[in-house]
Amino acid sequence: MSVNSTLAHLEQASAVIELDHGARLWRFHRVLGAPAEALFHTLCNELPWERPTVRVFGRAHAVPRLTCWIADAGTHYRYSGLHHRGQGWPEVLAPLRQRLRRLTGRDPNGVLGNLYRDGDDTMGWHRDNEPELGPAPWVLSYNLGAERDFALRRYGEHRQSDLITLGHDELLVMSPEVQRHYEHALPRRRRVTAPRLNLTFREIVTGR
Ligand SMILES: O=C(O)CCC(=O)C(=O)O
Ligand SMILES: [Fe+2]
Numbered sequence: 001m002s003v004n005s006t007l008a009h010l011e012q013a014s015a016v017i018e019l020d021h022g023a024r025l026w027r028f029h030r031v032l033g034a035p036a037e038a039l040f041h042t043l044c045n046e047l048p049w050e051r052p053t054v055r056v057f058g059r060a061h062a063v064p065r066l067t068c069w070i071a072d073a074g075t076h077y078r079y080s081g082l083h084h085r086g087q088g089w090p091e092v093l094a095p096l097r098q099r100l101r102r103l104t105g106r107d108p109n110g111v112l113g114n115l116y117r118d119g120d121d122t123m124g125w126h127r128d129n130e131p132e133l134g135p136a137p138w139v140l141s142y143n144l145g146a147e148r149d150f151a152l153r154r155y156g157e158h159r160q161s162d163l164i165t166l167g168h169d170e171l172l173v174m175s176p177e178v179q180r181h182y183e184h185a186l187p188r189r190r191r192v193t194a195p196r197l198n199l200t201f202r203e204i205v206t207g208r
Contacts (some may be wrong), residue, residue, distance in 0.1 A: 001106060006138065009105035010173060019162065020154070023177035028103055029170055031142065032096065036169035040144040042092055043197055047113055054080045065121040071110030075204045077132050079112070086110060086204075096142065100201060104173055106138050108201035116148065119192030125183040127155065128174075134205035136176035142201070143170045146194040151185045152178075166198075 010016070013026035032039065049066040063080070070093070071077065071086030078084070086109070089097070093111070101107055114123065128139050141150075143166045150172065152162040161182075166172060178184075186198075 003136075006105045009103065012103060013173070017162070017164070019152070019178070019182065021177055021181040022175070023181050024175045025164070025178060026173040027164070027170060028173070029167070031099060031103070031169050031171045033169070035095070036144060039092070039096065040168075040197060043113070043144070043199075044115065044195065046090070046092065047115075049113070049115055052080070052082055054082065065123065066115040066117065068113040069110070070113065071204065075110055075132075076206070077110060077130065077202075077204055079130055096199075097201075100140055100142065100171065103171065104138075104140055106140060106201075106203065108138075108140060108203050110204050111199050111201045114186075114198045114200070116146075116186065116196045116198070118195065119146075119148075119189035122188045123186040125153065125185040127179045127183050128200065128202065129179045132204045132206045133179075133202055137179050138176060138203060139174045139179065140201040141166075141172040141174065142199045143172070143196065144168055144198075145196040146192050148186060148192060148196050149189060151187055152182050153185075155181055155183055 010026045014029045015027045017025040047068045051062050053060045053062050069084040073088045075086035147167045150164045150166050151160050153160045
């Protein structure tokens with residue numbers, strides 16, 4: 001998949017955000033339209049949500065959200081010290097996957113689902129740069145349900161540099177430079193009482 005073909009597709013985006021070091025993010029509003037509502041409820045109810053425990057500085061913590069991993073059969077992916085094997089895709093994700101291919105020209109073969117039950121559920125600062133994603137990872141982040149703030153900061157710095165409020169049925173595409181030069185996080189928002197579901201589609205390149 002050439003970068004030029006991806007960039008040509010991304011010209012359809014509703015908005016583009018240019019950060020330092022060539023890092024770019026594209027926003028697409030109303031990705032599915034009316035069917036997004038039913039998809040949100042189906043995915044909340046039917047995906048195999050878990051609350052994994054991770055070790056941080058030697059201590060076990062349950063992650064502050066629910067997660068699930070879905071990928072092509074035969075793929076292997078490690079994140080947060082946990083190993084995940086792909087077992088194929090549920091039929092319910094097929095139309096969304098097809099739509100994302102059409103919008104972006106990318107062909108992700110795995111997706112990490114995150115279900116934030118309310119504004120107390122969060123994700124800490126990190127980059128999506130696992131070795132399985134290769135040297136130039138594109139990440140397609142699709143959002144359903146409550147609006148939440150998505151924060152960015154330059155890698156190696158403490159201070160937040162950018163904040164994007166992501167809404168229902170919105171797609172955020174991150175260029176590989178975003179993972180190289182920035183970290184992102186989903187901060188706590190006590191006033192948010194409704195759930196939000198996020199699907200970050202990725203391309204596992206090892207053994208493909
Ligand atoms: O929920 C979000 O918007 C961010 C999710 C994320 O960063 C990830 O899954 O790696
Ligand atoms: Fe991420």
